[in-house]
Amino acid sequence: MSWRASSTDVLDEKASPATVERPGLEKETRGKEELDAPWQVVVHNDAVNLMTYVTMVFQRVFGYPREKAERHMLEVHHKGRSILWSGARERAELYVQQLHGHLLLATLEKI
Amino acid sequence: MEICRRDDELEISDLDPFLAELLRQIPTSTNTEDSPAARERLFTAPAGASEKEICAEWKLYVEPELRRLFQSATETVAGDLEQLDGKEKSVNNCTLRIPMQHADAWLNTLNQARLAIAARCNFTETELCDHERSPIGSRRDLSLFQINFYGFLQEFILRETTGVMDEPTG
Numbered sequence: 001m002s003w004r005a006s007s008t009d010v011l012d013e014k015a016s017p018a019t020v021e022r023p024g025l026e027k028e029t030r031g032k033e034e035l036d037a038p039w040q041v042v043v044h045n046d047a048v049n050l051m052t053y054v055t056m057v058f059q060r061v062f063g064y065p066r067e068k069a070e071r072h073m074l075e076v077h078h079k080g081r082s083i084l085w086s087g088a089r090e091r092a093e094l095y096v097q098q099l100h101g102h103l104l105l106a107t108l109e110k111i
Numbered sequence: 112m113e114i115c116r117r118d119d120e121l122e123i124s125d126l127d128p129f130l131a132e133l134l135r136q137i138p139t140s141t142n143t144e145d146s147p148a149a150r151e152r153l154f155t156a157p158a159g160a161s162e163k164e165i166c167a168e169w170k171l172y173v174e175p176e177l178r179r180l181f182q183s184a185t186e187t188v189a190g191d192l193e194q195l196d197g198k199e200k201s202v203n204n205c206t207l208r209i210p211m212q213h214a215d216a217w218l219n220t221l222n223q224a225r226l227a228i229a230a231r232c233n234f235t236e237t238e239l240c241d242h243e244r245s246p247i248g249s250r251r252d253l254s255l256f257q258i259n260f261y262g263f264l265q266e267f268i269l270r271e272t273t274g275v276m277d278e279p280t281g
Binding site for chain 2: 046047048108
């Protein structure tokens with residue numbers, strides 16, 4: 001296992017979400033990662049973090065466009081949790097570390 | 112109080128002594144040493160209790176890094192807040208200027224402070240959603256006001272850094 005920090009650039013795409021849809025997942029299925037048991041990165045709701053802040057964090061950490069980041073944020077807000085990403089364990093660990101760096105409630109779960 | 116962006120700085124002007132004092136309290140509000148609840152919230156487990164190996168390695172390798180990250184952000188904010196030093200007893204309003212390159216540190220530290228205060232006071236979701244609560248009649252009311260005030264600052268910084276008007280807190 002390797003816990004490391006990294007960052008991605010913030011995307012600044014505008015969108016106007018109207019309803020809460022189940023957001024799509026980015027699934028890693030290439031190369032060696034195909035052999036790994038898949039893990040998922042889950043973000044849990046908390047009453048303190050601002051919706052705008054959570055959206056910004058999803059954009060930064062996963063590189064998601066604003067509309068997709070907002071869909072995930074709304075899923076967290078309304079359903080209590082959202083699966084942000086699934087794939088190889090090492091990368092999932094990295095994402096969870098970055099989310100904790102932004103003080104979101106995030107966990108790794110084996111699928 | 113007025114808040115606006117001027118070139119590469121965020122300017123909070125016409126700060127009355129009460130709000131200036133709340134700003135001064137940001138760094139100390141992030142301190143989790145006096146509160147296991149606050150510590151638990153800022154340093155949560157990365158997986159369920161059944162994932163013992165992951166949780167143990169996290170404690171060993173990641174928590175110290177997170178502590179350094181949070182401490183570094185808090186020190187940046189504390190440095191900016193030195194502008195308010197010596198004005199504690201002044202009845203005149205004052206101004207705080209935050210360089211835009213410190214925006215991330217401010218977002219992180221304000222979030223640390225809000226989460227730590229909420230955990231320390233064990234606020235309910237209903238209380239946290241009550242943005243109109245007034246007047247401030249107790250230490251608990253003041254803590255809630257602090258959370259909302261820091262949230263307002265976060266919203267402003269976010270708007271200025273992302274350039275998008277957003278919905279209010281949730």
